[in-house]
Amino acid sequence: MNVEIVTTGTELLLGEIVDTNAATIARRLREIGVNLYYKTTVGDNRARLAEVLRLGLQRSDAIIVTGGLGPTVDDITREAVADATGRPLELRTDLVERLQALFAGWGRPLTPNNLRQAYLPAGAIVMPNPIGTAVGFIVEHDVGGRTCAILCMPGVPREMERMLADHVLPYLRQRQGESGIIVTRTLHVAGVGESLIDDRIAPFMTGSNPTVGLAAHLGRVDVRIAARAPTPEAAAALIAPVEAAIRERLGRWIYGADDETLAGVVAGLLRRRRATIALLETNTAGHIATMLRETAADLVVMALAGSDPAGLLGLETPLAAEEADACRAAHLLRERGNADYALVLLATQGPNQGFWAADRGHTWLALATPDGVRSERFGVGGSDEFSSRWLAVYGLNYLRLQLL
């Protein structure tokens, strides 16, 4: 079943409020396994909303609309649905009585405008709203022998969320005939670019069930495998062979899946060896220590961060971003912290350096282990906010690869 979302409201359109309703609905739709292909936002304009609904009637099996159900002349969803489906608006006596009872209870006058909320397109099915004045409604409309349902909910998030759970999702589930759910498996990759990953797994990205997609984050790429099936078990069976093939191609680049974090994985590797770590970071604002401490504070026995590494280690001669100095610092740090491992990042700190600068500088990573010191050069230095976070992920991933 193909569904689209239409959110209405000039405030939403103009960016005065961020549209959280659309994201909420999308997440819930995914759980019941319907296809979501479009989200559209229009202002409080009857003609433009009707036009968007007419388009939706042609291309979708259900249109979920939020907003525009209030009592003012700004609230045009009832009228626009009537226009798009060629139905008259009808005054519903059950809704008039409901409003009269509500306003009597509050001791407030019922104005003529409030009665706008008692009009619905002919044949509409009411969706009750126990926590607001605006009821929702469903119009099932015939489009050349096919039925498209327009489901209208209030725009107030708490009212929308309740109506979505109590009425919209059960309706869609029934229409869909319990035809399936979507299960997602996400593999996390660090240390390589999106394009290189794409290059390796492109053959899997053209399938339709499961689908495979990539999403780049800071220093991390997610590979998302999504399968649609009648049961969770059947979906897992569809995912398994694709995941195995992708793991074969990406190997150790994959550091975890789903809720696993890079810091959590590294902490697990350290814990398995009953090992502690000391850290010295010159250009990552101490991010590596912060990330590790969030998941395993006890394993980080010493964490130094600052632009003067020699000073941090109490040395009299300065340390440069060179291999020998990085290795010496790692060796010293391991002794000083009485740690099993010591990771050092020494970066060039010039004014014009960083990820996207013309002069990018560089960073030397050195890891002191019980078996000696290893090192690696990375072609970015500096310490602007973006490179520092990227380098922290890179450094943490370097640690992971060395611990494997």
Add this chain to the structure above:
Amino acid sequence: MNVEIVTTGTELLLGEIVDTNAATIARRLREIGVNLYYKTTVGDNRARLAEVLRLGLQRSDAIIVTGGLGPTVDDITREAVADATGRPLELRTDLVERLQALFAGWGRPLTPNNLRQAYLPAGAIVMPNPIGTAVGFIVEHDVGGRTCAILCMPGVPREMERMLADHVLPYLRQRQGESGIIVTRTLHVAGVGESLIDDRIAPFMTGSNPTVGLAAHLGRVDVRIAARAPTPEAAAALIAPVEAAIRERLGRWIYGADDETLAGVVAGLLRRRRATIALLETNTAGHIATMLRETAADLVVMALAGSDPAGLLGLETPLAAEEADACRAAHLLRERGNADYALVLLATQGPNQGFWAADRGHTWLALATPDGVRSERFGVGGSDEFSSRWLAVYGLNYLRLQLL
């Protein structure tokens, strides 16, 4: 000039990330005074994106697209723009050289996929990206003698924001010929419902310049007057008579404008009288005190909150949600706090009470002043989260009206 926004990305569509780009772009567009009529989100699907672009070419003068400019097969914006405008994709040697230099600087391999980022639809104007691999581009397309521009930016917010400021907004401003800006004036109303306000000012809501719109918030309704004009002064001149007419019809219901808050206005009224206040709230979780303290902590000399008002005042006999008890409590509180004013909210606390319950309960408000005690009954009690916040606004507004 009519503009629409198209954001792409399956993660956006599925609600895994909330679309902040669209809101950012909308706010900036408003500052330069273009009309924004539609925002659409589509997944990483070439055919559906091309379809949305074709629709936009027909109805808009410019389409702003974000996302889909990365190096992977998922990134289909370049192809979709080419499809929608009937232009071939061309390999740009300037972009190839740029990518080669970037990757050489990082010491990372340039894969064939990276070269996808060097293809653009024929005739595209490049928008440079100094902080990311994906450049943006503009395609100016003729649609029956009219030009519609498609402006494509990366989906990474920091890259998008910079390109928007440096290239997209200047381009649109020039196309628009500096034809105007939009100035907004927002009047805040408390204590009455949206529909009653609408009833009074509906005649002003049909104009096109300025436009007048309503937006309901918790216990507050905003009346937004927006004018388009060549200069801020000209816009202000359009707004002034409409604002005056609305103020005449809504009178004291309007508590402030633009950045003014209800608590700030009440604090100002107290300060003008060099007066202090004491508060006792049984069903608002102390919200009134919290709101007042945020703006004028020194004026709140005593703040009591809890479900046992007699206990809070050290009385031996309980206080009920009745007029006499509320007045007595206000009188006592004013003495106890040595304050100029004392506001008391005594509410029924039954299990099934609150704004939307079948049994709504009630709240007695009493205000002790230097000239005696005044009181008012409000037809909602209870203390669920929604009613408590609503009642706090109602109570604060009652205080404002009494101080006027």
